[in-house]
Ligand SMILES: Nc1nc2c(c(=O)[nH]1)N[C@H]1C(S)=C(S)[C@@H](COP(=O)(O)O)O[C@H]1N2
């Protein structure tokens with residue numbers, strides 16, 4: 001369910017707003033956009049697309065879980081800072097929640113564990129051509145953003161990670177439709193255990209309607225922003241900025 005404030009704002013911002021805000025690759029594809037909205041009033045088409053984006057990703061049974069869930073991208077951030085955090089079992093790790101929020105937060109793993117947790121068995125799809133079904137546990141991102149009193153000027157949330165690519169932290173972002181999707185969670189558990197280093201300890205994003213690279217591992221910061229233009233090269237994520245990913249949606 002999309003919170004009323006977001007639904008209202010998105011409809012008010014109209015076409016350009018939604019298209020710019022969209023992480024939904026299908027909507028961003030010019031061809032798909034034409035097909036989706038052909039013969040349809042633009043505003044209606046956008047509203048329909050918005051409804052579709054709130055739909056749940058499939059969830060699976062326990063016996064459908066993959067016996068092996070591979071790791072991909074960074075498998076260990078390997079920095080001295082991260083090593084030190086692993087060594088003391090993330091007791092000094094804090095998730096910073098800032099940017100356009102009324103109440104900036106600095107949350108320990110224990111405090112994150114105090115939020116009601118969702119447990120979901122979902123399929124991860126990496127654009128490199130593999131999938132795996134796993135169980136993820138953690139609070140809804142939307143509840144953490146609400147706890148931080150996210151401003152109604154915010155339009156995106158940006159995730160900053162502990163692992164470095166070319167000396168800079170991996171980063172990703174979501175618009176608020178995905179951020180408040182009920183299956184978008186900050187996972188501290190996987191397959192019934194605490195998240196391990198390979199899969200993004202101590203905390204990683206699960207955004208089940210999106211491809212694998214959106215699921216930022218090794219979370220350090222979450223910032224609410226009104227624009228992505230000052231983040232990295234302006235396209236909202238490490239791979240978006242450094243690789244042309246538009247072809248994914250064309251499949
Ligand atoms: N911080 C960070 N998050 C990341 C990556 C990464 O390299 N660094 N790789 C992404 C990609 S491409 C995929 S497919 C998934 C892999 O998650 P897994 O290792 O749990 O399978 O993490 C995503 N999140």
Ligand SMILES: [Mo]
Nearest residue numbers: 126127212213
């Ligand atoms: Mo991936």
